[in-house]
Amino acid sequence: MIDIAFQEGDSKSFETLLKEHMDNPIKHFEKELVAIRTGRASTGLLDGIRVECYDQLMPLKDISTVSAPDVRLLTIQPWDKSIIVNIEKAIQNSDLGIAPVNDGTIIRLQLPQMSSARREEFVKLLGKKTEECKVSIRNVRKEFHNEVREAEKKHIVSEDFAKRLSDLLQKITDQFIDRTDAMSEKKAVELRNI
Numbered sequence: 001m002i003d004i005a006f007q008e009g010d011s012k013s014f015e016t017l018l019k020e021h022m023d024n025p026i027k028h029f030e031k032e033l034v035a036i037r038t039g040r041a042s043t044g045l046l047d048g049i050r051v052e053c054y055d056q057l058m059p060l061k062d063i064s065t066v067s068a069p070d071v072r073l074l075t076i077q078p079w080d081k082s083i084i085v086n087i088e089k090a091i092q093n094s095d096l097g098i099a100p101v102n103d104g105t106i107i108r109l110q111l112p113q114m115s116s117a118r119r120e121e122f123v124k125l126l127g128k129k130t131e132e133c134k135v136s137i138r139n140v141r142k143e144f145h146n147e148v149r150e151a152e153k154k155h156i157v158s159e160d161f162a163k164r165l166s167d168l169l170q171k172i173t174d175q176f177i178d179r180t181d182a183m184s185e186k187k188a189v190e191l192r193n194i
Helices: 011-035 081-093 116-153 161-193
Strands: 050-053 056-059 065-068 073-078 099-102 107-110
Touching: 011 116, 011 161, 065 099, 073 081, 081 107, 107 116, 116 161
Parallel strands: none
Antiparallel strands: 050 056, 065 073, 073 107, 099 107
């Protein structure tokens, strides 16, 4: 539940709070986009990998240096060489589908050239992630809309001001949906053109 301090005529604080809440699905979507491979090496591909070491699961980036020295190559250099086998195992168990090459000090991940069928799979995955982001944005809109209606029922705000807030809510929702579509389209172009 969202705590909105309604004040008659003050739509700015409502708008600021709304944008803060709608930014969360966008930020999550940006992370999801990084994880979708385009055939070009990105250290973001490894962000979700957690490695079992020191009796706990730790993010890969917290225990090693990850870099992309080439368009289709990622390298992982652990700070503690004794955990290199654990890192290799975590990569093999992930859904990356890339076989790690361990030389004892550095792990190399050679990204394969993607087939057109694989690219289309990623475009479908992109569509699914885009829709999930839009649903999250609409859920934020629904929560805020319910709060506006409740404030109107309790006579905290007037009917006219509630109508203005509802219009503002829809306008901002449309902006965030358009932003999501633009990000998705840009990623789809990357997927198809590399």
